[in-house]
Amino acid sequence: MDTEPQSLRGTRTAAAVLALLAAAGVLAALYMVFFYAPTETSMGIVQRIFYVHVPSAWVAFMAFGIVALCSLGYLWLRDERLDAIAVSAAELGTVFTTIVLLTGPLWGRIAWGAWWVWEPRLTLTLLLWFIYVGYFMLRGAAESAERGKRFAAVLGIVGAVDIPLIHLSVQWFRSQHPKPVILRPEGPTADPEIVQTLLVSLLAFTLLFFALLLYRYGLERLRARVEAARLRAADARPAAPIEGAFR
Amino acid sequence: MRSHTSRRFRLLLAAAAALCISAPLAVPALAQESASAPASTPSTASTSTEAQPSTATPSTSAPALSNGLPTEPAPPRTLRAYWHVWIAFTLAWLLLFGYVVSVGRRFGKVERELEAMGG
């Protein structure tokens, strides 16, 4: 464990720079989504939901990858910074998974005629959301902060091992059943403009994710600083109980 | 000094949120524009007719237009599609901005704690 988070200023500067880049990317993506990309021929206007749905899904799964890698690193090195990145990525992953789960049915209602279909990718995203929820419940309910970090890291790793298995088995399950009518998002007539717009949206969301990750990471580090100061204050007055030090 | 920056920050956030939410509102006007010129996508017409039987779900007005057929699209369904696009984008941006605001609040709380401790 490091003693004092000194690099908060650097983190903030990096977050601000990334935020500016992300804002530019998001503006460019929004312009392309509504003024550049043509209306897709077979799905119509709802296809434009994909420009927010697909990048969110990409970011949500990438976030879980980051959670798993940082958790592994945390269990190995016990560096508080790795845990701070993991918890920040998990929170953002929850936000983006929620976006995926909200925008998906809005598209499906028009394209499939149903709000919810047990389609493999949709099912996987729903389970990812539940794993994220479990991550925060486990972390928050642990008896001590250190235990919470360790348990959450274990869940992050086991979850990352299990997600491919869930994907595999859900796909196997669907192949045993009549398939829903699926309009492939990147269907046969993917115009170059559509692909370009999707790529710009992916880039914009990735930038946005990393900007928010740094922002949230700064908060976690500041909290660590407060905790350290509180522990020092408790050391100075040995008789006083450490109130709220273990959250 | 702190409250000044956070107020400016909040104003900026509100402006960005308004911009992001209002952008999808441009879509209906835009689509009418493209609907008045249906010859814009003649090359995709053949592929879309191929795709048509396999999809089997009633889709929105676009394929009929690209086929060059003068069929009138069902207005409520199309309108609803616009609503869905608008809701999807609005929800996404609201969630993200809500998250930023929530982290900002937590920042404020921790900073006040730090100041109270004199650290």
Place this chain on the structure above:
Amino acid sequence: MARFLAHAAAVAAKDLRLEMRSRERIVSMGVFAVLVAVVFSFALDPTIRARGIAGAMIWVTVLFAGTLGLGRSFALEAEQDALQGLLLSPVDRGALFLGKFAANLVIVLGVELVVFPVYALFFGLDFRGSPAALAGVVGLATVGFMLLGTLFAAMSAHTRLGDTLLPILLLPLLLPVVIFAASATQRLLVGRPPSEVMSAVKVLAAFDLLYLLVCTWAFGHVVEE
């Protein structure tokens, strides 16, 4: 290696001996499972043929009953801090995990020995078609269930939410096991040949191996201190 297995067996024997004395877990799980079957038989519309959905019903029952019992498997250690004693003894953490897992496995397999006949009795099912294949499917699925279950029970025992948290953590991760177990059980139930479930058996065995490695490793990080 022999030492490792001997330690694991010792831990399992300790847990099973405790269970033999009190019988509290197996009795509560068994009674709960039978009650679920009773509830199912009244909750289902009488015109529905139970044979078509029995695979799902049985696995839902086993999952809920198993989760109920798993919650208690570390409760004793957590309550009286007996885990400290176990950790101070020269037993490898992996062996400790395997011992705990083996004890849980035996207990849940015992409950399944009650569940299957009870369902056969209540819903007129016939499991005698291919007993070896059924035993393989049930055994492998239960091994996977207990590997993940023992790991997460160790964690949830040290939280304020305790047993409430366990199903929330466990059920999403158990989906792969449930999918293959329920569909294979259902196929055997309607009299399909055992060769049809061979792929499910192989996949379940592969999942078990992966869970065994990951959970045994992860357990070391759960119980350290």
